[in-house]
Every structure is written in structure tokens, then in C-alpha cells.
Amino acid sequence: MRTLLVTGPGGAGTSTVAAATALAAARDGHRTLLITPGRPAGPPDLDGVSGLRVHTVDSNRVFTDRAAELQDRFGMLFDLLGANPLDQEEFTELPGADAFALLQALGTARGQDVVVADLPSLPRSLALLALPGQLRRYLTRLLPAERQAARALRPLIAQLAGVPMPAEWLYDTAARWDAELAAVQAVVVAASTAVRLVADPGPRATAAVRTARTALALHGLRLESVVANRLLPTGSADPFYGPLADRQHDGLAALRAEADDAGAALHRAPHLGAEPDGAEALARLAVPAPAPWTGGDGPAPDPWTVEDRLAEEGHLIWRLPLPCATRDGLDLIRRGDELVVDAAGFRHIMPLPAALRRCTVEGAALRDGALQVRFAPDPALWPR
Template sequence: MSPHGPEGAAAPRTLLVTGHGGAGRSTVATATAVAAARSGVRTVLLTGDRADIAALLPLAPAPEAAGPLSGSAALGRPEAVDGVPHLRVAAVDTAASFRAATLDLQQRIGTLLDLLGAAPLDPEELTDVPGADALALLRALRDVHTVGHDDRPPWDLVVVDLPPVREAVALLALPEQLRRYLRRLLPADRQAARALRPVLAQLAGVPMPAEWAYEAAARADRELSAVQAVIEHTGTSVALVVEPGPRAERVLTDARAGLALFGHRLTAVAANRLLPTGSADPFLAGLAARQQDHLKAVAEPCAADGVALRELPHLGAEPYGAAELAPLALDPGVPEEGADGVRPDPWTVEDLLADEGHFVWSLPLPGASRDGLDLVRHGDELVVDAGGFRRIVPLPSALRRCTVSGAALRDGALRVRFTPDPALWPR
């Protein structure tokens, strides 16, 4: 079943909140979820660190089963918030997610383990490994979009407290990258002849390991596809939280380039902890003036990209409870237009063959610089490095019969020129 509900059911909006370390992204994500829930929107706040949210809100066990969350190995028991009935907080349980995934795999390849003489692992001896937190968060993101018991999406809004920008971009890119690895390592068109497998299985007395590998790859691909569908849905957008200063400008540059490279939609930038201007205290007045200078440097690219800039006040102390969080809430935005929730491909092909003898493949890359940009043609794929982020994209069929004859970064867009290869292009 679709992660966005049955046909005709409205998909929940998803707001992914990231930023630089110490900017208050968890606080802003929490405030946004609280404000939406207080307005009557059924909201779930997904977090990788329950302690951060518990420092901001009075949490308590939810009195009722919470649809798909109650059966998710990647999530702990959903919690309610006193005074905010439409809000649930769901914390990612990395250890439980890793344990469930490992035991499931062990069960599926049990026959192979017996053949190898390997002793199965007990649940008690399984501890999560580096990188397990990213996979657990992705599984949790998929699970909160699963259809509820009444055949309708259980939430109107999902707010996700993501890691800092570079980790967040890598996390969002992971499903696409892992699916590509699966296709390369176990390509469907190179499977062993299916007609021979029953014969080989009878001779060996067990199912052939190759079959298990392909079945496992197919299952993993389906799960990754469900996560990717959530990330790339038109109802999914990204908000960036920064504290105005030299670091904020660099983080915004990274976010603009990284998110654009993977086709994600940055809809809001929150300038957090802004000091009031006009203070009689010279020290505070100086700090506020420097903040305003950095705020202008943040506002310019936001205006160029058409991204909303929200100025959030410095509250003097860490807020606690719905009322104190209210000034820090963001607007979760509205979905993009797109057929069936599918976001249009940001890459566009311009056919200039008749007039100029080539095609131009374009990708918006705001924030990218020529110094940090690199391109490599690899077979039927193009490898793009921008600002330290790398994406490998398959070429459209027409461009596979062309050679790369030039590239340029102009007006915030990467334009790659392709010239037909005479040996491959029909006369």
C-alpha cells in the first residue's frame, strides 16, 4: 500500500527542519508542531532525540494506539503533550530498529547460515552500529506515513527534527543512493536463469543463495522506494534554522546547493535568536547591529530564491511549554503542484539541435560556485559534485547517444551541453 494512503486520501504534509548545530532547530521544529496542533491540525513530531523534546514540552504516554506508530520497530511508544491534544511526539528507537532489521534478515537467510555452520545471533547480543541511526530515522519517516487503521492517513502534518545540514542532505539522499547500489550489484537483467533454479535447488536440497539475494534486494528496494516517495512528495518541504553570524551564511550556502542538487524544496529560513535593536546598553546594541549585518547577508539569497525568511526573537531563556514556544513557530507551507504528489524533475532538457546542433541539460543550483563544481560522465550517468555534495543521475535516453561538449554555471543554474555522437546518432 502507498505510504501516502489509499487512492483519494490526502497525503500528510511533511516539514523537514534542519540547520547548523546550536541554532535551535529542535526548538523551532517543536514550536512549529505545537502551533499546528493547537490550530486543530493532526500533527506528529518525529525526533531522533527524545530528551531534546522533553526539555521543551511536558510529555506523557499517549492514551490511545496511534495508528502505524504502535507497530513500528523504528519508533518508541508515541507520547502526548499536556494541553495540546492533536500532537503526538514520536522518538526514533535506533537500537530497536537495528535489532528488528538484523533479526529479520537472519531469519530470511537462516538456511544459508545453517549451510555455513554459523550460529545465529541472539537478540540480547545485538547492538547498533555506526550509521544505524540514519537508517532508523528513514524507517521511522516511512512508518509515520503509513495508512492508519481507518484507511486514512493518521496525520495532517509530520514535522521532522533532522540533523545538521550536511548530515541531513546525506540522509535524504540515502534512499536514492542505496537503490542505485542495489541495481548495480544485483541487476535484474543478469539474474541466473530462473528455469535452472528449481533443478539446482533439488540437487542441493535447499533454495539457491542467489535467489535469496535477489529477493532481499527486491524487498530492500521496495522499502527504500517508499521512503524516497515520502522525501520527494510535493507535500514535503525543508526549513532551515540559522543563528545570524558568519556561520549562518556558510550553512545557507551549503543548504541551497545541497538541497537543490537532490531536488528538495527549501521553503523557509528561520533567523533564530535575534536580539532587539535600539538597546541602551552599548554591548547589546553592538551585538544586535552585527546580527543585523549578518541577517542582511542571509536575506539577499532568500529573496533571490523566493524563500520566506522568518525572523525569530531571542527569548532570553530556553522556552518550555506551548505558550513560550509560540513565537518560534514556522508556517509549514502548502504542497507544490504536481500530478499524484510527484514532484517534477528539476533537470530539464532544452532541444537546440536544429538551431545550434546540441542539447542543454539544466539544473537549478543556487549557492553553488564554479570552484566547488565538478562534472564527470560515467557511462549513461552524470556525476555532479557541488559544494562537497555528490549526486549520480542517469542520463535521459536521447543524451546517452551524445557526448558532453561543455558546461557552465550561470545565474544559479548548471547548464551541460550535449552534442550528438555521429557513431550513435541516426542520420
């Protein structure tokens, strides 16, 4: 299954490009699913397109169902506290619920050749894609394996302490959440998943694409293509549109340079004079389907690589490509067996490989578009 995540700066037309991408995939003969959030304007009308299914995420329904399920499981606690449970119609969707609903739809997509996800604008979409891994880490910290292994002792502990202990449903719920998050995370990190960035050519768009390249690399995501959207024709004598078209095409050259440097394709989508609605209007954008995927659904290779320089220099190098990153926006700190890296306003917490856990951090440098962290063996932990 090929998964394409479509995002870009706010107002760049990501929903339109996502719909055009899904249409192109369906017309190429692929079973295609378009996942789109329930925005007020709604997705373009694609009813009746053969091979294409549109899933509009109903975040309110997903939140209400989850809240009701969680309340049912908290029934014993409500009884102990003397609290009255909420009625179904009292549940009100909380901020951020749309993100969880979109992730759930992405994790449950099955039986398709191509899945196109219409994500929120940058940088929210990048934070969204990192969320499953972060939440799984929180669950592991709050309910570690050794605590779950002691579940058989809870009835005895409850009798000795005279207070009720966490019920079986707590661990069952955590395990189910972890499984759901793992399914989403598997899609995000799969080798068959890539990102398509949409930008309206100009200086701000170029800067946004550069920031996105850093953030995508930080989280191990791959850039498939950049779409220069709403391009005006050049050569117009109009005193307003003529200079605007010239500025757009200057920005187009900068976007092409970024795409080439990233090894990604650049696609051009014309300005149609109005937001396209319907299959034929979307087809006029000439946005191609994602390249066919012939590999498996396993995870992509880890972008972090360890270089052994013990014999020559007495240390190991942990290297992560971070294109477009600058020293001003870069920071890192080690916490136990993890390394916390901040770049371009984004954060990623990564577990250290086994060998590096027995080392101390000597320093770090940003060279040739890559973060290089030096580790020296800890004599107390490193085998002689």
C-alpha cells in the same frame, strides 16, 4: 499531506523550531506528526496538545529488530559455515543506524495533514535525504532485473555446480528493502515536501545557508523558508549583548537577501533567555506552520530541463539550477548512462534522459546560477 523537513547548522536550534512548527500546525487545526530523533535532551514537552502526535525515533530498537530479522534469514548460511547466531541482547547499535530509523519513520508516516521531521544538522541531513535513492541504485546494480528473472533456473544451476545458490529470501528481502526505500524517496521528492532552514544570524550562518541552497537544488529539494533563530532585541546598552544583537541583525539582512533570492519566506524567532520547553513557551517563538498544500502527493517537476539547440548550434543543453555554486567546488563526469555531479561538497548521480544517452558530452559551464551541460549527437547512435 504536507511534509516539512527542518534542518540547519549544528547548534542553531533546529529541534526547538521543528517542535514550534508542529505546534503551530496543530493549533491551526491540522492533524500533525512531529518526527524527532531520540537525542539525550529529548524533544520539548508537547504532551496533551490536541491534534499533535510526537514520534521519538528509537534507533536502537529499529536496529535490533532489523538485525534479528536478517540473522533469521541467514540461518542456512550460518549452518553451512558452522557459525553460532547472536542472541538478541548481543546486538549493539552501529553508527549510522539512527539515520535509517529516521528514514523509516518518515516513509511510514500516514494519515496526517502535516508531518514535521526534525533532521540532523547540515550537511548530514542532506546526505541522509539522498540516501534512499543511492541505496536503491546499489540494489539495482547488485541484483539487476535480468538476474532476478533467472531465479527459476537456480535449482538446476545448484545441482550442476554442486553448491547452493542464493535463496529466494535474498531476492524477497531485496524487494522489500527497495519498496521501503521507494516509500521514503517518494516523500522526499514529492511536490508537497519542502525544507525549512534554521540559522543563528551571522557570517557562518549565511555561508551555511548558501551551501545548503546549492545542495538542496542539486538533489531537487525545495526551500520553504529560513528561520532566523535566537534573535536578541536591538538597542541594548549592555556592553556584551548590545554589540552581539547588532551583529545578529546585520546577519539578518544577509539571511533575508538569501531567502528573497530563493523565493522563500524569512521568519524571525526571538531569544527567550532559555531553551523553551512546553507548548506555551514554544508558541512565544511565533514560528508559523507551513503553508497549506492543495496539490497532490506526486513528485515535483524534474529541475533538469533539456533545451534543443540542434538546428541552431548542433547540440542539446541539459540545465540544472545550482544557486550559489562556484566553479571551484563543481565537478562532473559521465559514467555510462549516468552523470555524476559534485557541487559544494555534495554528490548526486543522475540517469541521463533517453535522448542524451545517444550523445557525447561536449562541455559544461556554470552561468547565471545554473549548470549547463552540452551534449552532441553521437553519429553511431543518433538516427539520421
